[in-house]
Amino acid sequence: MTSINVEKYKLSDKTAKLTAKDIIPVVQSSDSAETREFLNKIAELLVDYVNIQNDRKEKILDFHHPEDMKKLLTLDIPEDAVTLQQLVKDCAMTLKYQVKTGHPHFFNQLSCGLDVVSMAGEWLTATANTNMFTYEIAPVFILMENVVLSKMRKIIGWDGGDSILAPGGSISNLYAFLAARHKMFPNYKEHGARALPGELVMFTSDQCHYSVKSCAAVCGLGTDNCVMVPSDEHGRLIPAELERLILERKARGQIPFFVNATAGTTVLGAFDPINAVADICEKYNCWFHVDAAWGGGLLLSKKYRHPRFTGIERCDSITWNPHKLMGALLQCSTIHFKEDGLLISCNQMSAEYLFMTDKLYDISYDTGDKVIQCGRHNDIFKLWLQWRSKGTEGFGKHMDHLMELAEYEVKRIKQQSDKFYLIMEPECVNVSFWYIPKRLRGVPHDAKKEQELAKICPIIKSRMMMSGTLMVGYQPDDRRPNFFRSIISSIAVTEADVDFMLNEIDRLGQDL
């Protein structure tokens, strides 16, 4: 097995010269050999890529700067059709230079890995090519949504409620914000800010995902009225600070109405204290949203669910992205509400011309009027198929396995404390650390040393990319300059891969 060979994927002489006009559905045929040959060749390439990606001797990426990459690729769109053979080559070329996000040494994003079953599901989704607004045109997928989303709500701890899939966690958080505002101020939809007795204020920790703050900009509060609550040194929201800030804003005559707690912060993987935040929300009559886009997968884990999610059933809404920790293909994000009926009353614009009520079937299955996107991509099938491929028990064990690998990484970092500095014991699969190059080993750890360690993060990262052997992210946070944050969410990772990561950073950085 070697890297993608762009020249390998040859169509027969006859098919090679054809163009898209010569295959189904332009060609009027109930079975076309040329169409089959073209699609089979694409499938062959993709299956090769899946196998190659899993080969640890393969590079993760073949890095080129944008201007150089443009010269390696033929990206322009010609006036005339290219041949089927050229299209196959285009596909091969694209994969040759794409970053292998499913490679076992890719620890770079919250979404790592390639679940082969979920991928097969996404192929089918493409082929079925339907839109999710009505049972009329997506009967099977609409029913799957019902089954999976109600199962997720049961796992959260709710019997009823309502849910929807959204294009990413940021939009899921936006749905929560909108429903909260609508629930508290049902006239807002028609009358806007005029309907309110004062300015709305929302609260979230300073470690939250930036999409929470973005709601304030998008929806008319202004980011000034998204109050950032300080977090402790582990990155967890401080409840006493939340209460102090709510009182401060109330004293100004403003209306605290929405509190976000994060279950798994982006950088540190911290879990805000759910019960303490829930108590405050109850006391001050605020909507309680939990952004578990990242940590949500641990709801499936018997071993790690508590104490992280203890009290989760008390929240009003929760964002949970199966495309992150659970490894469903991108994108797959869900938002769940304790109260049924809010999504539709908040978002429907009564587009009778699209969502007719005089239909043949029970239109309560139609979802188009519940959402702000109108048409929705089918994001359920890949998750449904993947979940069946593991079973609920197996999915929970898979979550445990990822956490155990992160624990293994922590153990290995501690065992090599001359070379690595563990920033904190993680609550999720985010492991935050500095690499200590030779010249700094034995030097006492202080702010000045941190500045030195921070400087080498971008250098090691660029060496990783140039050598193509490893991908691990780094970033600063409010308390610290640049540090590495590895993520173990790939189904492909083993303990040996974790060791490879640490050894490779050492190899790339020891001269720094």
Place this chain on the structure above:
Amino acid sequence: MTSINVEKYKLSDKTAKLTAKDIIPVVQSSDSAETREFLNKIAELLVDYVNIQNDRKEKILDFHHPEDMKKLLTLDIPEDAVTLQQLVKDCAMTLKYQVKTGHPHFFNQLSCGLDVVSMAGEWLTATANTNMFTYEIAPVFILMENVVLSKMRKIIGWDGGDSILAPGGSISNLYAFLAARHKMFPNYKEHGARALPGELVMFTSDQCHYSVKSCAAVCGLGTDNCVMVPSDEHGRLIPAELERLILERKARGQIPFFVNATAGTTVLGAFDPINAVADICEKYNCWFHVDAAWGGGLLLSKKYRHPRFTGIERCDSITWNPHKLMGALLQCSTIHFKEDGLLISCNQMSAEYLFMTDKLYDISYDTGDKVIQCGRHNDIFKLWLQWRSKGTEGFGKHMDHLMELAEYEVKRIKQQSDKFYLIMEPECVNVSFWYIPKRLRGVPHDAKKEQELAKICPIIKSRMMMSGTLMVGYQPDDRRPNFFRSIISSIAVTEADVDFMLNEIDRLGQDL
């Protein structure tokens, strides 16, 4: 070729019994025969489906009411993993009961058809499974976005500008709204409605897509401040009415700031008069947005671009969905801005922890900070590959072909004026008509007759679905009760299919 045979797709005895745990990437192998066999079997099923879908003797759907459908399918998620063979069967079962949206007799949605090349592109997208926020993890796809989006802006008539792909036209319209507000009131982002000297008001025709009105609900204006401008009997916004309503709102001390014109309305396919609206926007200093989600494809057509899009280069922003008329796979929506730099200054939340500035490469290629979703699905590859498969010239001719088929349909309706009543000459591929059953032929056309014709639309529609032979939509509008609206956006449709549609409606409805 017959319908999907759920039992046909047999894995070898050895592979059939395995589960997801036994294939890549859980199995540590650099090439796994079982993984190949599983994926090849899925590909075989999908290629069969593509061929079956194109067989005109096949039913489009096998309709069952939701409660019955649940009994036919096994949708539940078990505690334990199902086998690979069961997963293959799950896929086959799903396709057996899914509506064939690419069938040549599916005229039901704005998005009909299945472009096989675009589908192959989406398979690759699934396999590459990356997120579009940075060049670091999506180098090839980010460059493709640049190439395709700047080509689209050139076609619009702009040399510079900026664009982004969004999850559907509704979110694209939301981007336009946000950029407009930010451009006019840059303090709004921080200070919200407090930053404004008065209430904002937006304008759109009463035929617009409901997502325009939804912006007013989401973003804090309230739907009261989304003014619906009357349209003429062809569904086109009346400029004099727009000006009158702007003046009326100004007289109230409100601030008109945003006007939407629709290029291809959802029901009638009407094109609002662009130059006339542009003049009014200039006069009253309003942002001029064009929602060409539906009609945008005609920008590619030398034959049909004018007069529909004459003056389009005068707009400030334009939504254009290649997943509609152009037949790219769902979803593929674009939003374009005349002014560069607005997207980032409007939407960035300075999430330094995600979008670092000390990187190895030119970070102007990173897009994460420009968007409200953070992570974005890769929606470019399917469009890029499809566009290359046709060439720009060929894509334009394909648009012409769809329009010519709609003209053919109009001609055939007129030729059978005893059986069909054409509601108007269409400007797009939407053809609006009533079917006249035997008992009503020869009766003079008046409001009372329209009520009768309207009543039979849902009946014929349910007969279509029960017989599975045809799918055409119907809806009421502001002027008329229920009428049929057929859409020709499928690459599979021929003149014979158009004749089939009309004949089949006649067959299903003549006794009514």
